[in-house]
Amino acid sequence: MLAARLGALKKPVAGLTFNQARNISVQVVARGKYVHGFEVHKVKPSATDEYKRAAESYYASIKDDPELHVKLTGSWETLIGEQDTFYHILEYENYAGYDKTTAKIANSEYQEAYKKMLPYLNSRTLNLAQEFAFFPTAPPHTEGGIFEMRSYQLKPGTLLEWEHAWRKGIEARRKFVEPVGAWFSQVGRLHQVHHLWQYPDLKTRKETREKAWQLDGWAETVSKTANFSKFMDAYVLQPLPYSPLK
Structure with missing residues (x-):
């Protein structure tokens, strides 16, 4: 079935814009139930221990709060690759859930816990992703x-x-x-x-x-x-x- 849809999408469709074609591709491959936030923190090499303590205080707390409707998929430290880099993957209840969860965190005590990580960072990025179906x-x-x-x-x-x-x-x-x-x-x-x-x-x-x-x-x-x-x-x-x- 996927092969048939793949073939169909390769054919030109009159009036189809690039974004429309991209949206069709997403609908085909995405599971669609959740949105995952990929938070990547590049930490000052001299402050990894302090960062780990601050990160645990924040991420371990939000994952245990049922009111936030967010799950922590996992948290990792890079051993081989870009060292002093940490990955945190969070699972939200689709985009509406992401909006609600981040709004709650921004207006709660968790925001202060998040800010305690910031002095130890060189940079941070956030990307939103979806699971393959x-x-x-x-x-x-x-x-x-x-x-x-x-x-x-x-x-x-x-x-x-x-x-x-x-x-x-x-x-x-x-x-x-x-x-x-x-x-x-x-x-x-x-x-x-x-x-x-x-x-x-x-x-x-x-x-x-x-x-x-x-x-x-x-x-x-x-x-x-x-x-x-x-x-x-x-x-x-x-x-x-x-x-x-x-």
Whole structure:
């Protein structure tokens, strides 16, 4: 069914603007139930311990407040990649839920807790993303090990084709490991795709990826998705103690 829709969207449609075509692509690939906020904090190297304490005070508190209607998917520190960088992924009840939650936080004691992180930051970014329809984010669990965040900057207009190619190959790779989550950006830095994996250690990651290359179709998947991408990053992350995913 997806292939049929993919073919249909490749055909020119009279009067269809770029934004309309983009909206159709989003409707095809998005799960649509939640919006995920990707908060990325680049911390002063000399202040990581102080930042961790301030971040735990804020994120652990908001995730436990049922009035806010927000879930903390996870919080991580970068081990390999852009060091002194921290990722926090929050789950909101769609865009209306995001508006309500952020308004409540802005007018509560949590705002003061958030401000306590700011002196330790060099920069911060926030992007809103949605889950791919075929893969909802994993529920909270404690399995240990490391996480790998793979991020792709796609060529504009290639999201649907990228998703189709990746989805086809990922079914085979699931024989060895399940993705923890997969998202595409909606607001902020556009045309980005992220998927998150969990491994016991780097050795297991290496062995798992080598097995995937032996599967029929995986090399084709990598080749096709690479053609739709401008560049990519693969960061190794360590979950923070209060992270629901760890």
